[in-house]
Amino acid sequence: MPVEVQGAVALRNALKNYSPELAKETQKELAGHLRKVVNRARGFVPSSSPLSGWANDVGDWSYRSFDSGTIKRGIGYSTTPSKPNKRGFRTLVQIFNKSAAGAIYETAGRKNPSGQPPARIVNAYRNGLIIKVRESGKTINRSANPNAGRQFIDALPPLVDSQQSNSAGRRTRKTKGRLMFRAWAEDQGRTTAAVVKAIESANNKVVTLTNAATGGKTFRARSKG
Amino acid sequence: MANTDLAIKIATTLDATGINKADKAIGKLQNTVKKLATGLGLALGASAITSYGKAAVKAFAADEAAARRLATAVDNLGLSFSQAKVTTFIADLEKSASIADDILRPAFQALLTTTGSLTKSQELLNNAIQISRASGVDLATVSQDLANGYVGITRGLKKYNTGLTQAELKSKSFADILGIMLVKSAGSASAYLETTQFKLDALTLAGNNAKETIGSGLVDAFAKIGGGSTASDAAQTIGDIAKAINGITQATGFAIGGLVKLYKGLDFLTTFGGLTGANGSLAGMLESKPSTNRSKSPAGTAARTAQQRAAETAAAARAKELAGLTKKQVASQKALTAEQKRQNALKKAGTVFDLEQIQIVAALKGKLSEDDKIRLQAQLALLNGNADLATRLTNQILAAQDSSGNLAKFLSALPNAKNPFEYLDAYLSYLAGKAAAVLTGTTAPNVPSTTASAAAMPTASEMAASGSFSQLVSQGVGASGGFSPVVAAAMAPVINVTVQGNVIREQELINQVLAGAQLSSLSGSPSQIGRIAGMFS
Numbered sequence: 029m030p031v032e033v034q035g036a037v038a039l040r041n042a043l044k045n046y047s048p049e050l051a052k053e054t055q056k057e058l059a060g061h062l063r064k065v066v067n068r069a070r071g072f073v074p075s076s077s078p079l080s081g082w083a084n085d086v087g088d089w090s091y092r093s094f095d096s097g098t099i100k101r102g103i104g105y106s107t108t109p110s111k112p113n114k115r116g117f118r119t120l121v122q123i124f125n126k127s128a129a130g131a132i133y134e135t136a137g138r139k140n141p142s143g144q145p146p147a148r149i150v151n152a153y154r155n156g157l158i159i160k161v162r163e164s165g166k167t168i169n170r171s172a173n174p175n176a177g178r179q180f181i182d183a184l185p186p187l188v189d190s191q192q193s194n195s196a197g198r199r200t201r202k203t204k205g206r207l208m209f210r211a212w213a214e215d216q217g218r219t220t221a222a223v224v225k226a227i228e229s230a231n232n233k234v235v236t237l238t239n240a241a242t243g244g245k246t247f248r249a250r251s252k253g
Numbered sequence: 254m255a256n257t258d259l260a261i262k263i264a265t266t267l268d269a270t271g272i273n274k275a276d277k278a279i280g281k282l283q284n285t286v287k288k289l290a291t292g293l294g295l296a297l298g299a300s301a302i303t304s305y306g307k308a309a310v311k312a313f314a315a316d317e318a319a320a321r322r323l324a325t326a327v328d329n330l331g332l333s334f335s336q337a338k339v340t341t342f343i344a345d346l347e348k349s350a351s352i353a354d355d356i357l358r359p360a361f362q363a364l365l366t367t368t369g370s371l372t373k374s375q376e377l378l379n380n381a382i383q384i385s386r387a388s389g390v391d392l393a394t395v396s397q398d399l400a401n402g403y404v405g406i407t408r409g410l411k412k413y414n415t416g417l418t419q420a421e422l423k424s425k426s427f428a429d430i431l432g433i434m435l436v437k438s439a440g441s442a443s444a445y446l447e448t449t450q451f452k453l454d455a456l457t458l459a460g461n462n463a464k465e466t467i468g469s470g471l472v473d474a475f476a477k478i479g480g481g482s483t484a485s486d487a488a489q490t491i492g493d494i495a496k497a498i499n500g501i502t503q504a505t506g507f508a509i510g511g512l513v514k515l516y517k518g519l520d521f522l523t524t525f526g527g528l529t530g531a532n533g534s535l536a537g538m539l540e541s542k543p544s545t546n547r548s549k550s551p552a553g554t555a556a557r558t559a560q561q562r563a564a565e566t567a568a569a570a571r572a573k574e575l576a577g578l579t580k581k582q583v584a585s586q587k588a589l590t591a592e593q594k595r596q597n598a599l600k601k602a603g604t605v606f607d608l609e610q611i612q613i614v615a616a617l618k619g620k621l622s623e624d625d626k627i628r629l630q631a632q633l634a635l636l637n638g639n640a641d642l643a644t645r646l647t648n649q650i651l652a653a654q655d656s657s658g659n660l661a662k663f664l665s666a667l668p669n670a671k672n673p674f675e676y677l678d679a680y681l682s683y684l685a686g687k688a689a690a691v692l693t694g695t696t697a698p699n700v701p702s703t704t705a706s707a708a709a710m711p712t713a714s715e716m717a718a719s720g721s722f723s724q725l726v727s728q729g730v731g732a733s734g735g736f737s738p739v740v741a742a743a744m745a746p747v748i749n750v751t752v753q754g755n756v757i758r759e760q761e762l763i764n765q766v767l768a769g770a771q772l773s774s775l776s777g778s779p780s781q782i783g784r785i786a787g788m789f790s
Contacts, residue, residue, distance in 0.1 A: 030262040030263055030264055030265045031263065031264050031265070032264075032265055032266065032267065033264050033265070033266045034266065034267070035266070036264070036266035037266055037268055062263075109266070109268075112268045112270075112271050112272075116267055116268055116269050116271060116272045117265045117266070117267055117268070118265060118266055118267075118268045119260075119262045119264070119265050120263075120264040120265060120266055121262075121263040121264045122260045122261060122262045122263055123260065123261050123263070124257050124259060124260035124261075125257070125259045125260070126257040126259065131257070131259050134259060135259070155328075155329070156325075156328075156329035190261070208259075208261060209261070212261050219263065220263055220264075223263050223264055224264065227264065
């Protein structure tokens with residue numbers, strides 16, 4: 029559950045206009061806090077593939093084959109405000125895991141803990157006849173090995189829930205993972221507090237600066253909750 | 254920047270700039286729409302626009318689903334190349350008969366899936382429309398009935414008042430029944446085209462098609478233009494618009510007709526009476542194209558006709574098979590009827606050898622009273638199962654038995670019978686006393702008196718002179734209230750009694766008495782017979 033900060037965009041513009049140095053300083057301060065989490069997450073990436081076949085860079089799996097370096101590089105942070113979503117919210121600070129292999133390692137087994145279900149034989153209407161066909165689709169196990177999904181998940185470390193029982197917001201499967209979410213769970217909210225404190229600190233500084241320069245104009249960047 | 258959803262968002266902020274812009278833009282759009290609506294005399298709001306869209310999509314979806322169902326049916330019959338022909342046929346029929354395609358499609362589908370023949374289905378659908386117009390039954394029902402009739406289920410055809418009995422409907426072929434129905438409904442389809450109802454149907458159809466195409470929201474709009482809110486207002490407006498368009502079309506047609514005439518006149522002059530020009534007779538003579546001997550049919554015609562031929566052959570074979578089945582059914586029905594007749598004849602012949610009947614018939618040939626004759630006839634009727642005759646004859650017998658009621662009176666007036674050997678007691682006592690006197694030496698008792706107290710029994714001539722059976726009864730009863738032995742002895746000879754009413758035989762009398770006794774018993778007065786005491790009560 030992210031912290032909502034009011035007036036953050038105005039603060040950012042003010043920092044750029046009135047104190048570019050302070051803006052850079054703030055960015056660095058935020059990055060310092062985020063880097064800790066990112067490094068911790070990168071540390072959870074194994075050096076070799078948990079399943080030897082996943083590392084084979086061939087066929088359809090070439091772009092998502094296991095590569096430790098790619099996964100580590102895919103884990104990062106951003107302090108640039110994102111584009112507004114459909115409800116108008118912009119993300120100011122976030123950490124992410126953007127590589128395909130990293131996403132697989134992070135989330136495998138989140139939806140189906142025992143792997144995708146095998147294809148069943150179902151009735152289908154074809155050319156005026158009802159015939160028996162095998163199920164197909166993205167939600168069905170397409171491997172010749174019916175236990176492939178379960179075997180893959182069993183070879184990976186367990187999922188860790190980043191959302192604690194006393195945290196605000198819902199606990200869903202989307203808050204569970206093995207890299208970034210595990211690091212975030214171990215962080216126990218310290219980074220969030222540091223980020224909010226850094227933003228408020230920057231706000232206070234810019235308020236002081238603008239008061240001196242314009243005679244009273246303030247930017248109220250503060251956490252809503 | 255992270256281009257992924259797999260991220261943990263730490264801090265966010267609400268940037269309402271875009272939303273505010275969107276709100277402002279929507280506000281402007283609404284103002285513009287309102288101004289436009291005001292200009293057109295409309296007052297369309299956002300909800301009206303939404304409803305319009307929804308209705309349009311719904312109507313379109315329903316139409317598409319019906320079309321797809323028919324297309325699938327055509328495909329499944331192996332006539333996929335004839336899809337275009339089917340579509341054209343439905344569209345043309347919709348225009349000519351003013352029946353909505355959403356009614357025509359299911360009707361056609363029912364016939365097509367039953368017959369398997371495209372041409373037969375088209376023919377039957379046209380027949381169904383004619384019958385529907387004549388009978389007033391909706392087209393879907395008529396089509397289904399015809400489809401059922403095609404496969405021999407003619408029960409549903411009864412409602413069209415063909416004049417055929419149920420048995421005839423079963424025994425006649427579908428072609429024969431359809432022929433009769435078509436004869437009776439001939440001309441109704443063309444006559445319907447002259448009616449106002451047909452014009453109204455056409456208008457409704459146009460309105461429905463418009464609704465399908467652009468949604469019911471437009472109909473609402475028409476209603477509002479017409480100054481109302483109901484569908485009839487919309488229909489009125491559509492009618493007004495149609496009239497206006499009709500006027501414009503007529504005027505345009507007149508103008509175009511004039512121009513065509515003018516052009517034709519000029520063309521005739523410039524081509525020297527049609528001699529020159531691109532299509533002139535001179536050009537035809539000079540530019541005669543050699544024949545390529547190739548078919549001018551569009552692509553796919555061969556495949557379509559091949560498919561159609563195959564389907565027609567299969568349908569003809571099926572029709573032949575159905576006809577054979579019907580023939581067999583009729584033959585088996587006839588055979589069954591003949592067998593039943595034969596069985597009845599045998600049963601009738603069997604009755605000739607029935608001993609009971611033989612006896613009755615023999616008895617009837619003898620000399621009988623009218624009453625006996627009726628009884629035998631009634632019994633014979635009962636044996637033959639002729640209930641009507643048996644009932645009639647039985648009623649005659651009952652009427653003849655006791656029409657006056659005298660019999661019942663006589664039976665009720667009969668006195669209690671006494672012991673006729675009562676006087677012997679005195680003699681026996683006298684003999685016993687005499688025997689005792691002989692043994693003991695005492696005086697013997699007196700001889701008992703033999704004179705009875707009963708009145709003398711009248712002779713037959715006296716009874717005849719009296720002329721009344723009641724008198725006999727009163728004399729017989731006497732003072733003692735019963736018949737004396739003398740009277741009983743006097744009654745022993747045969748006595749001819751003349752009474753007013755009917756004379757019944759002994760057995761009948763017994764039966765009557767028994768019936769009376771039973772009736773009394775059932776009424777709570779049971780009969781008691783004391784043989785020793787000579788009692789009957």
